[in-house]
Amino acid sequence: MTSLFTYDQGAHFISCLELADQNLRRxxxxxxxxxxxxISLHDALYTLLIQKLTRTDGFGIYNDKFEKRVGEFYEKQxxxxxxxxxxxxxxxxxxxxAxxxxxxxxxxxxxxxxxxxxxxxxLPRPSRGLSRLKSIRNFFSHPAPMLAGYYSDWLLDAISDTVSVIDEVRNLPGKTAARHDTHEADLLLKFIAFYLxxxxxxAEQ
Known part of the structure; x- marks a missing residue:
């Protein structure tokens, strides 16, 4: 029988952290x-934002034009x-x-x-590092990324700032229950912080 694989936000967030942890250990x-x-840290942040901002009605995460229509619906009560x-x-x-x-x-x-x-x-940190990581991710998501080099301190700041924002988003009060194992996420983020x-x-030696 053919297997069916379905997308799960909680599993995706954890798998992104696992991928970051695995590669940071090298x-x-x-x-x-x-x-x-x-790529994994960028996508971990993205899927976490989706989790946190999804309202109980399922809205809150779509493009501005559609969310405006949703707002107009609620204004009509x-x-x-x-x-x-x-x-x-x-x-x-x-x-x-969005x-x-x-x-x-x-x-x-x-x-x-x-x-x-x-x-x-x-930009101040963490926006500077987060914006750096986004720009690098845009290169790396292409099958033939542009040839580019990055100094380790520049790259490390980008990664550190992204991890700090992930931690901040995790502490936001979500509209719905967490879709991932929070204890597993805690452990993976501790590993990521350690190997980072x-x-x-x-790099400083």
Missing amino acids: KYKDEANVRWIV LSSKSAEFHQLMEQAQNENI SIVELLKRANLASKAQIRTRNIED FRWRSD
Whole structure:
């Protein structure tokens, strides 16, 4: 019998952390290790934002245009049993989820973390490092990424800032219950912090 694989946000978040942990453990990292560290941490943050911002009605994570329609529905104080609500639910199946940039704005973190594509070096941390990691991820997600090099301290700051934002998002009060094992996530993030610290120590020698 053919197996059916379905997407699960909780499992995806944990698998991203596992991939980052696995590649951070390598004492001598090559471009493949760096690529998977960057992609996995970016995607861990993205899926965590989706988890935290999804409301009990299933909305809150879609593109601005659709979320505006949802807001207009609630302004009319219509029932969730109404035909209009069911139409919104059906339309949501064909709508795009907002970008990580937009979801980060909606999260409104205390650190004011944001992602920009221009004047990145003018940003304070953790926005600077997070924006760096996003730009690297855009290169690495391509099957033939541009040839580029990164100094270890520049890269390490980007990774550290991203991990700090993941920690901050984890502490946000979610609208729904966590979809992943929080104890497993705690453990993986401790491992990630440890191997990141060791990588930085080795780089400074």
